[in-house]
Amino acid sequence: MAHGDTSGGFEKTPGWLDWYDGPSKPAFRLPAGAVDAHCHVFGPGAQFPYAPERKYTPCDASAEQLFALRDHLGFDRNVIVQATCHGADNRALVDALRRSDGRARGVATVRRDVTPEQLAELHEAGVRGVRFNFVKRLVDRVPTDSLAEIVEKIRPLGWHVVIYFEAEDLPELYDFFSQIPTDVVVDHMGRPDVTKDPDGPEFGLFLRFMRENPNVWTKVSCPERLSVSGPRALNGERHAYTDVVPFARRVVEEFPDRVLWGTDWPHPNLKDHMPDDGLLVDYIPQIATTDELQRKLLVDNPARLYWPEGA
Numbered sequence: 001m002a003h004g005d006t007s008g009g010f011e012k013t014p015g016w017l018d019w020y021d022g023p024s025k026p027a028f029r030l031p032a033g034a035v036d037a038h039c040h041v042f043g044p045g046a047q048f049p050y051a052p053e054r055k056y057t058p059c060d061a062s063a064e065q066l067f068a069l070r071d072h073l074g075f076d077r078n079v080i081v082q083a084t085c086h087g088a089d090n091r092a093l094v095d096a097l098r099r100s101d102g103r104a105r106g107v108a109t110v111r112r113d114v115t116p117e118q119l120a121e122l123h124e125a126g127v128r129g130v131r132f133n134f135v136k137r138l139v140d141r142v143p144t145d146s147l148a149e150i151v152e153k154i155r156p157l158g159w160h161v162v163i164y165f166e167a168e169d170l171p172e173l174y175d176f177f178s179q180i181p182t183d184v185v186v187d188h189m190g191r192p193d194v195t196k197d198p199d200g201p202e203f204g205l206f207l208r209f210m211r212e213n214p215n216v217w218t219k220v221s222c223p224e225r226l227s228v229s230g231p232r233a234l235n236g237e238r239h240a241y242t243d244v245v246p247f248a249r250r251v252v253e254e255f256p257d258r259v260l261w262g263t264d265w266p267h268p269n270l271k272d273h274m275p276d277d278g279l280l281v282d283y284i285p286q287i288a289t290t291d292e293l294q295r296k297l298l299v300d301n302p303a304r305l306y307w308p309e310g311a
């Protein structure tokens with residue numbers, strides 16, 4: 001089967017871009033113990049069917065393919081985040097975690113009726129957080145009282161909450177997010193509009209959110225998704241997505257102990273181009289410019305959140 005196929009009788013969403021086959025070796029040498037703290041597995045659909053309520057059907061992207069990419073790029077470990085195309089069916093995620101030899105942790109999606117037994121099983125497999133998604137093209141909105149109930153259920157396990165939202169929705173969600181008592185991790189810097197000023201009110205609100213809430217962390221990931229003017233991480237470009245750099249660098253420098261980075265492989269729903277993941281790794285030194293910042297971003301911070309026992 002070609003890498004970009006979808007198995008199990010599923011048909012890819014029209015215009016779907018498959019993950020990049022044969023990525024380059026990064027020029028940037030990742031520090032020992034580096035964690036790719038945001039990536040996904042898709043299916044394979046024949047084994048782990050896509051959820052009936054999904055908003056897109058991807059190409060397959062298996063655990064083996066993810067682990068091969070990890071080794072090729074020079075990462076040591078992964079944090080695998082439940083993708084919305086699998087809904088609250090975490091079987092593909094759990095299978096990948098179980099086959100990682102302890103080298104992957106997970107973030108699951110659960111519903112309000114999840115039982116303590118189900119949570120214990122997810123924990124045993126390596127899940128350490130739940131994801132709440134507020135991006136309208138990806139999910140139907142779940143009421144905040146359901147989410148608050150889930151927070152109460154996961155809290156005793158020491159888990160955190162990952163939130164994915166777009167910058168324009170932060171004002172409405174600010175108070176709800178601010179009262180979550182666990183650690184909170186914001187996906188992709190809350191998706192700023194990078195054509196706006198990093199010193200302007202929109203990104204200013206996000207920075208204020210992080211300043212006011214010391215339990216909030218963020219992934220300074222997805223420049224390929226946020227960039228408008230590029231240049232793209234393709235054709236040997238080792239200084240890609242310079243329009244996103246001022247935003248990510250600002251966050252890394254103000255909150256060096258609360259930032260994470262991940263490839264976002266296999267990059268769901270990109271419309272413009274699929275990045276070469278090796279060149280995407282070469283983006284990192286543009287936003288974390290010293291050895292110390294790189295070590296915190298890639299090694300120390302993800303270890304504290306996902307492997308606190310020091311394994």
Ligand SMILES: O=C(O)c1cc(C(=O)O)oc(=O)c1
Pocket residue numbers: 082083084085138187225264268269
């Ligand atoms: O922007 C997206 O389309 C996207 C989708 C998903 C998902 O479907 O879970 O995850 C991401 O991190 C980003």
